[in-house]
Amino acid sequence: MKFIETALSQLVVQFGGNICSFSGLPSQSNPSLRGIQTLEKGTAEHLGFLANPKYKEQLLTTRIGVVMVKADQFEGLSAWLSDQGRDPTSAPLAWLLPDPYLAYAKIQQWWLAQSEFKPAPGIHPTAVVDPLANIDPSASVGPNVVIGAHAVIANGVRLDAGVVIGRDVQVGTRTRIYPNVTVYDECVIGSNCILHAGCVIGADGFGFAPEQGHWVKIPQVGRVVIADDVEVGANTTIDRGALDDTVIGFGVKLDNQIMIAHNVQVGERTAMAGCVGVAGSTRIGARCTVGGAAMILGHLNIPDGTHISAATTVMSSIKEAGAYTGIFPMEEHKNWERTAVSLKQLVKLRGELRDLQKK
Structure with a gap:
């Protein structure tokens, strides 16, 4: 540049x-x-x-x-x-x-x-804006943007080409939304946020009830609520809640290609690196860091100030803040195979050790 x-x-x-x-x-x-x-x-x-x-x-x-x-x-x-x-x-x-x-x-x-180039305030002639939308005159609405009824676009907002803003969405002051972002109906985006290209805010959470070998969809009627000063990376997805809202706290920073499932709550100033996955209804505290490709299972609690290393799988709630790692260091493949075989024998070896202790 x-x-x-x-x-x-x-x-x-x-x-x-x-x-x-x-x-x-x-x-x-x-x-x-x-x-x-x-x-x-x-x-x-x-x-x-x-x-x-x-x-x-x-x-x-x-x-x-x-x-x-x-x-x-x-x-x-x-x-x-x-x-x-x-x-x-x-x-x-x-x-x-x-x-x-x-x-x-x-x-x-x-x-x-x-x-950097700053487009003039106003609505591009190719944009499709519902007459019931409320757009501040200082906002910039780019080519082929679609804005639904009763959406509120605050002062200083910039919507780049191809952005889709659903019905009843609120976008706060000075927020920048890059090309081809989709914000589903009723979601809330705070002020001074950045949403990078291709991210999807408010798609349905993954909710289905089993019935005789079939899956019955559970309607997802919550919202996504994003606080001020949040950055969401390219192609990251944040699902709407099933009943309650999915909530992203103040100052949170999300890298590219992250998956946040329905009803997740992320505390203020937490940062996550690329390809992290967070399953439904998990609560992550404030000022946490999550390394790339870490996986956090659903319905867990992560306390404030916790660091989770890259590629770690979190399968149970964490009770005390600290640094947590759950990955195997890389080694030559044939040595890794021997290690894997040994791990499979641990339960048997533990039983034999207990028998020896009894004797």
Whole structure:
């Protein structure tokens, strides 16, 4: 993406910190910058960051103009560069900040907001909008968008091409919905949310009652309620509740291709990586993290502050917060086969051990 040209001094005024030279001399330079790049690929017109000192060797060869570093690491980095023989006059300027990685996130957000294309408010002529829908004049409704009756689209909302908003849906202020997202009837999307392309909010939960070898569908009449500041990744699906609502709490971050089943509740500021599956009626607490491809069975409780490692299967409720892992480390296949055979014998071996203990 092409970012607008911005003077370093303008960024410092906006985000704080101090500019220093690795030579130890005061710097009067005020370069114009055109975005953030890696230390490996950046040029003199780029801003970079060094969040982890183990990558400091990249400072020896980088051509980047300015690098964000932790303020309390600058002196050590400067001395190390000198020991390694890098000419300090050719080194990048150092922007001293308490947390370069956090600064990177905030600066990139600002730069993107200043640089990205913003469609004019209004409704595209190809959009199909029910006359009973309520759309704020400041909202942007893109090509081929469909909006149902009594839907409420708040100020500053952006609906990209092909979005479908059902009847009685509410979309909060400044929420961005990317192309081909579908929000089913009556669902609620909060303010400052991001819904990435292809995600589906409010499809029927998987509910069926058995009858003589057949399945009888249970109507899913709850909603999906998404709080403010939530991000939902591409092709992620969140099912509506059977009776009660499926609820996604404030500040939750969901990666791509996640499946959230009916009546699940996810606590505020919880984050889940790609391909996680959560079965119905499970309650996940606040500030939890769930690694990619983890599977959480239904009707479970996960307490606040719990971390679940990637590919872990959670089959019972967790009583105390902590870090939980349930995966086998990878090994050569023939060794894995031996391990699997041994595992199958554990119950038998346990019985034999008990017999020995009795004797």
